Amino acid sequence: MMAGTAALGAGTAAADVDTRPVVVSTAYRAPQILPDLNYNVGVPGVFTLRARIADAASFVWRADDGQSGTVPADAAGQATVTIAPRLAGKQFLTVHTVARDGTEYAEYAYEFLVDDGPAVVRDPEGIVYLGATPTFHLTPRMPNVRDYLVWPYTSGGQNPEHTVTVPARADGTAEFQWYLDDTSSSFNLYAQSRDADGKLSEIRTLWTRPDPAAPRLTRTGGQDVGKPTTFTARTGMPGVVAYDVTFRDGATTTERSVAPAADGSATFTVTPTRAGEMWVSVTARNAKGLTTDASQDSWRVIDFPYISSTDFPLGILGEYGRKAPGDFQLTARLPGTTAFEWRTGAEWATLPAGPDGKATLTWTPDRTGSFTMLVRSVTADGTRSNIGAANFAVTVVNARTYSVSPSTVTTGEKRTLTIQGMFLHPRDIVEVTPAGRLPVPATIKSVDPDGSRTVVEVDFAAVPPGRASVTVKPYGGTLWATLNDAITVAPLPALAVTKAPAISGTVKVGHTVKATAGTWSPAATSVKYQWKANGVAVKGATGSS
Structure with a gap:
């Protein structure tokens, strides 16, 4: 590339300044850039020209296909030229700037590609796995296509000896399938259109390396020595006939093959016999012996309690x-x-x-x-x-009590009490102490998980009327929590008869008599009967008649 300029007509320019114009095109791009397939032979595309000198008047251009012309520069020293290429392949657009005083500056040759290679659609699109056979649909981008040449490129370079000729239909389209059995990073498929005269189009890259289809592994369990670890393996490779499993348990390595299920996956188990690092490697293969990349998993097995x-x-x-x-x-x-x-x-x-x-x-x-x-x-x-x-960690925990409910109970009955507080524990000791009496133990029925509430049952049968305190002796604590005079123990209400008991019937041997219990205030919750003769209880006579 020339950095200086040489006078093409009148005048000269300094040799240490690059005065060649800048030439760019998004339609017809440099050969190393992915082409825009909307452009081809005969399709107009815009080229942008920009001067590097301050007083540009025009640009003179010529293309390799014989087209040429002059285009004036605008005030900013730029211009565009629209060209419909007449030839396919790599070619140059050569441009130089002309100043207002007529000085012609050095030329710049912009290399671009007119791509007439076939358009390709692959079925299926997206990821295609090792061992798949996708279909490629070819559409011509040059006239009179007779057939297509397709060949692979592998790590050993191009392999024209493996070229496949695919006949074109009358409209120039064609399709073919290719078995993907090469996962080398350099693998490609190339294709060219060929017309009736043997002319070849630009080369189109049809494919890059297929996914190596390493199985996806999921593991369940396996942390404990002597217990099975279950794996599920699934590969994207079609037609899988076996999964080959290598299991390393310390210094012992075992290998086996697992047949896939109907959905193509395989489930297998390994059982660690020792503690330490375990390792599994899995590959899949098809009926042709094609093997996927390996997937590996490692995990640690423990034997402590x-x-x-x-x-x-x-x-x-x-x-x-x-x-x-x-x-x-x-x-x-x-x-x-x-x-x-x-x-x-x-x-x-x-x-x-x-x-x-x-x-x-x-x-x-x-x-x-x-x-x-x-x-x-x-x-x-x-x-x-x-x-x-x-x-x-261990600490001394002392319970706190805030309230107890109900605050009034009746002597002679069993009652459930609810104690609200903090740090209450199922192993606490709870007591109810009547004034001037010995404490009555309570039975803990439940304690909330956060220790904020305890439910206890207390038998007030021997507790006389009056005031009583509630004490919690904390499990593992040093201080008792007491709610002084928190409960009022009420006396039993006086029993009054509203209708006296009565006996009906003839009191004579061989006759039946019947008793009615009468009614009482407060109402009786149960009634017991005992018949007596001359003041002596009659054995077994405990019914109402």
Whole structure:
């Protein structure tokens, strides 16, 4: 490329300044740019010319197909020229600028492509997988097309020896299918139109590398040693006949083939026999032996026990456990577990496991603060699992009580009381204490999960009328929460007869007599009968007649 200018007519220009015009076209683009297939031989396209000198008067141009002309520059030193190319292929539009004083500056040769290669539509569109056989529909963009030449380009370069000739119909269209069995990154299909005289069009790229169809894997389960891990594999490759599975469990590698289901997917399981990193690799293949890329998955298998506790919530954040005895539930992952070894301090302790591999560990904290419990499983032959760790914290929690309802009850009855407060616990002790009397224990029926409400049942049979207090002795706490004189115990109302009981019938041996209970205030909730003769109870005579 020339950076300076040479005088073509009158005048000269400085040799160190590039005075060649700028030439661009969105219709007829440079050969390395994807062409606009709306433009072809005989189709007018606009070229924009822009001067690099300040006093441009016009532009002189000529094309390789013999067309030429002069176009005036506007005030900004620009112009456009519309050209309908007469030839296909790469060619040049050569342009130079003419100044107002007649100086002609250096030429610029703009290379562009007139693309007359065939138009292509692939069926199906979108992603096409390895092993598919898509159909390509070809439409000519040059006259009198007789046939099309199609050949592959692979990692070894173009392969014209594999060229396929596709005859064209009378209207020049054609179609063909191509089996996609090459996933190299450089794979392409090329096609050219050829007319009756043997003239060839520009080359069209029909295809790039198909999707290598590596199976998509989904995994379910498999965290625990000795328990199956289920995989589902699905490939986009059509006609799959088998999935080849490689499973690596530590130093052991196994391989097998899995037949697909009717929908083309395959489900299989692998069972880890040890803790550690597991690895699976899966490929799919069709009846022709074509193999997809591999999909791989790795996961970690553990053999230390499950640890859970509602009394000592696990985790470094969240609720605290109480400084009181509580339980941990231990569940083995290691097959054949007969015992658990655990510690919160320096020494290990042993806890037998049940036949189901489970155990409950009851533990009492000796302080408040943070704890780490370490647990491992042990089998009958002395095999030990890896160590699992559970972090938790312990604190002193004292309940708070705000109210109790109902505030009035009647002596002699069982009543349900609802206590509102904070930090209430199912293992609290709740008592009702009448004034001057010993406390009466309450039975806890339920506690809300957030500890804000406790429902208890109290038997007031032995509680005399008067005032009574409600006390909550918190589980693992140090301070009692008492609602003083929170309940009024009312006396039983006086019993009054509104209609006296009566006996009807003839009181004589062999006759039947009947009793009516009468009516009372307050109304009786139940009535019992006992017949007597001469003041002595008649055995079994407990009915109304």
